[in-house]
Amino acid sequence: MDWDRVWPALVGGLMIGVASAGLLALTAKTAGISGILGGILEREKGEIGWKSMFVLGLIAGGVGLAIFMPEQLATESLRPLPLMIVAGLLVGYGTRFGGGCTSGHGVCGIGRMSKRSIFGTITFIAVGALTVIVARILEGA
Amino acid sequence: MMRKHIAALLCGLLFAFGLGVSGMTLPTRVVGFLDFFGHWDYSLMFVMGGAIAVYLPVWYVMKCRKSLLAGNLPCGARKDVDAKLFIGASIFGIGWGLAGVCPGPGIVLLGRPTVSTAVFVAAMLGGMLLHQLTPRKCITLPAASS
Numbered sequence: 001m002d003w004d005r006v007w008p009a010l011v012g013g014l015m016i017g018v019a020s021a022g023l024l025a026l027t028a029k030t031a032g033i034s035g036i037l038g039g040i041l042e043r044e045k046g047e048i049g050w051k052s053m054f055v056l057g058l059i060a061g062g063v064g065l066a067i068f069m070p071e072q073l074a075t076e077s078l079r080p081l082p083l084m085i086v087a088g089l090l091v092g093y094g095t096r097f098g099g100g101c102t103s104g105h106g107v108c109g110i111g112r113m114s115k116r117s118i119f120g121t122i123t124f125i126a127v128g129a130l131t132v133i134v135a136r137i138l139e140g141a
Numbered sequence: 142m143m144r145k146h147i148a149a150l151l152c153g154l155l156f157a158f159g160l161g162v163s164g165m166t167l168p169t170r171v172v173g174f175l176d177f178f179g180h181w182d183y184s185l186m187f188v189m190g191g192a193i194a195v196y197l198p199v200w201y202v203m204k205c206r207k208s209l210l211a212g213n214l215p216c217g218a219r220k221d222v223d224a225k226l227f228i229g230a231s232i233f234g235i236g237w238g239l240a241g242v243c244p245g246p247g248i249v250l251l252g253r254p255t256v257s258t259a260v261f262v263a264a265m266l267g268g269m270l271l272h273q274l275t276p277r278k279c280i281t282l283p284a285a286s287s
Binding site: 002005006008009010011012013014015016017018019020021022023024025026027028029031033034037038041042049050051053054055056057058059060061062063064065066069070072073074075076077078079081083084085086087088089090091092093094095096097098099101102103105106107108109110111112113114115116117119120121123124125126127128129130131132133135136 | 145146147148149150151152153154155156157158159160161162163164165166167168169172175176177178179182184185186187188189190191192193194195196197199200203204208209210211212213214215217218219220221222225226227228229230231232233234235236237238239240241242243244245247248249250251252253255256257258260261262263264265266267268269270271272273
């Protein structure tokens with residue numbers, strides 16, 4: 001086991017779990033980031049307030065990480081800009097179309113033993129893995 | 142009302158630190174996790190595992206009950222598996238595999254934005270708006286199983 005990587009992953013995962021479960025227990029809301037962003041964009045009645053505050057917390061956390069753990073924030077771009085635009089469009093459209101992302105399906109949905117979310121999570125991890133293979137072949141590495 | 146908003150802010154803050162500590166804000170690590178047939182970096186499995194380990198018991202204790210600050214929790218989760226879920230999750234998977242960034246880390250990376258992440262997040266929000274603008278008729282597919 002590569003404990004230098006496993007421990008931070010586990011601790012970070014527990015923090016994400018406390019944040020998601022905390023939001024559920026305190027406000028009955030689901031900490032699915034794509035649903036939160038989509039709800040703000042769609043101006044969902046009565047949901048914009050808490051969703052905006054959650055996003056504000058995420059960005060403030062990002063600023064905090066930049067100060068206290070700057071090495072944990074990516075500086076390099078994995079792909080050239082045009083591909084980042086394509087990737088962003090796919091992530092935005094796909095998560096809304098499929099009703100969730102890594103947090104909504106992967107944590108909150110599986111955390112409720114939802115068959116739908118288990119199927120969704122297996123799908124996006126499998127397709128993500130396939131994409132990594134195809135990208136490597138196209139890069140000729 | 143006010144307390145609910147403060148709770149959301151604090152949960153968002155903790156969520157962001159969790160993503161940062163875990164390594165989810167490093168796209169090279171995420172792609173390493175998705176690289177099952179190369180040098181697979183299995184450590185990120187523990188992110189989802191750790192988060193579910195906390196969420197699951199809280200869900201089973203709290204479901205159907207009143208939340209501590211506002212509103213009631215639902216009693217169950219959606220079970221339906223349909224073509225829309227499969228297609229949407231697949232489209233997301235392609236984007237995730239390409240950029241190594243999913244929606245949460247994308248927003249957290251705005252804490253110290255680079256051109257690449259800013260462009261990615263702008264495109265991601267654009268994709269969400271595009272979904273919103275697609276006529277409902279065009280995206281209603283027959284359920285595969287129910």
